[in-house]
Amino acid sequence: MLHLPLSRAQLNRQAELRTDEKQRQELEKSGIFYGFFDGKFIVAGEKLRQFTRSEKPPVETETYFLGVDGSGTGHFLWHFLAEISGDYIFQSLRTIARSLSAQEIGIAVQGQGLALWHATHPHCARCAEVTEVADGGYVRKCKAGHQHHPRTDPAVIVLVKDSSDRILLGHQSSWDEGRFSTFAGFVEPGESFEAAVIREVHEEAGVVASEMTYLGSQPWPFPASVMIAFEALVQDPESARPDGVEITEIGWWSREELKRDIASGKVRLPPSISVARAMINRWYGPTHREDLSGKESWR
Numbered sequence: 001m002l003h004l005p006l007s008r009a010q011l012n013r014q015a016e017l018r019t020d021e022k023q024r025q026e027l028e029k030s031g032i033f034y035g036f037f038d039g040k041f042i043v044a045g046e047k048l049r050q051f052t053r054s055e056k057p058p059v060e061t062e063t064y065f066l067g068v069d070g071s072g073t074g075h076f077l078w079h080f081l082a083e084i085s086g087d088y089i090f091q092s093l094r095t096i097a098r099s100l101s102a103q104e105i106g107i108a109v110q111g112q113g114l115a116l117w118h119a120t121h122p123h124c125a126r127c128a129e130v131t132e133v134a135d136g137g138y139v140r141k142c143k144a145g146h147q148h149h150p151r152t153d154p155a156v157i158v159l160v161k162d163s164s165d166r167i168l169l170g171h172q173s174s175w176d177e178g179r180f181s182t183f184a185g186f187v188e189p190g191e192s193f194e195a196a197v198i199r200e201v202h203e204e205a206g207v208v209a210s211e212m213t214y215l216g217s218q219p220w221p222f223p224a225s226v227m228i229a230f231e232a233l234v235q236d237p238e239s240a241r242p243d244g245v246e247i248t249e250i251g252w253w254s255r256e257e258l259k260r261d262i263a264s265g266k267v268r269l270p271p272s273i274s275v276a277r278a279m280i281n282r283w284y285g286p287t288h289r290e291d292l293s294g295k296e297s298w299r
Helices: 021-029 093-099 102-119 193-205 255-264 275-284
Strands: 032-037 040-044 061-068 074-080 089-091 132-134 139-141 153-161 167-172 183-186 209-220 225-234 247-253
Touching: 021 061, 021 074, 032 102, 040 093, 040 102, 061 102, 074 102, 093 102, 102 209, 153 193, 153 209, 153 275, 167 193, 183 193, 193 209, 193 225, 193 247, 209 275, 225 275, 247 255
Parallel strands: 032 074, 153 225
Antiparallel strands: 032 040, 040 089, 061 074, 132 139, 153 167, 153 183, 167 247, 209 225
């Protein structure tokens, strides 16, 4: 299994407390709070800045209960609904992820996933009435009593290999030149993960996945995905072709070829916090992994 950098949550979410407002308020008295606005966290250096309840800025805010740590301390996210003034520095999760501790990573991916869902669901999808936060941030309710829950969209992500142990990478039409990654796509209704792997690889790269190995999963709150990682073997590498719409360029790389093209700047790989990069690193091997440390791109 892959060791995935964003799959390191350490808080006990204690879901039973989400409906216990009295107990949550008790936890808030000595709790730790984090600030989030417009897709970014308040930071101190390269870490999440921590606040006490009394330090809350005077702006409209939604508060979400994240869980309890090993010492029994509650952790909460302040989602500011308006810009705040003062001595605050904001950074995106993409920017600070590499410097966060395991506990902070878990807090950040959980908090961002919740905040972005709330920001895009102010109205009930059934009756269009305004919704309000309930159950510590895990429900939105309208006046008619309809409940809505945070969504997570599963997506498969696949490292395609051939019998010579080369890997197939693709370039999306919307990306900067030289940016390559593995193949990925959302799981469709009524579809298994394995079926999604076969469909996505064939749609994007024209090859047929005949063997698959599950490697692990990782939350990816950009805005609301969980990435399910597979490695797939294909027997017909010569049939590989881009779909010409989403994927405009593909190529097979051996380890030496990838090392060469990264060194020359011809290829830029996904960032170290991504599932795609973890899969490529695993294939490349643990020795001389610094060979892959060229300029990164995002997937």
